[in-house]
Amino acid sequence: MLRVLLLCVAGFGLCLGQVLKPGKCPEFTSKTDFEVQPDEEGQTCNYAEYSDNGDGTVGVHNAGLDADGTFTEIFGYVELTDVPGSLALHLDGVPFVGKYDVLETDYETYTSVYSCVDFLGLGYMDQAWVLGRHVLSEEELSLALSAFTRWGIDTSSFEYTPQTDCSGLP
Secondary structure, eight states: OOOEOOOSSSSSSOOOOOBBEEEEEEEOOOTTTTEEEOOTTTTEEEEEEEEEEEESSEEEEEEOOOOOEEEEEEHHHHEEEESEEEEEEEETOOOOOOOEEEEEOOSSSEEEEEEEETTTTTTEEEEEEEEEESOOOOHHHHHHHHHHHHOOOOOOOOEOOSSOOOTTTT
């Protein structure tokens, strides 16, 4: 049921870079009762806006400032999959579909999102995001990060996306 849109990123994002790691993706279960309701590395001031497309999908607009201050953006949509809490992300110009698993959300403050791909026994590559409607307090961030550590996902290399000096945004 299309009720909750992924949390609007109004100010905060964390990302675990795409690096091939030895082993396999950690075992985890996405948030099985997740509902979607409307309402990057090296970038600053990044944000996402979501909208109800009216066809069971959610429009996505991701934007931010590159290191040199250039405004960049990309559009696409997410759709629910057969797995509760798991979303398929389609971005314009990107030839593959992203798989994003919502590990936890309070629907008000934060959403913890994870993506992991195994590479035929050669290792795995993962990404993780903490999406927030505002810059999270230490307590809120700790709660959001616990969604990853609960599944054995290493958060030590997560990077904070700065949300200051955002005057270059349209």
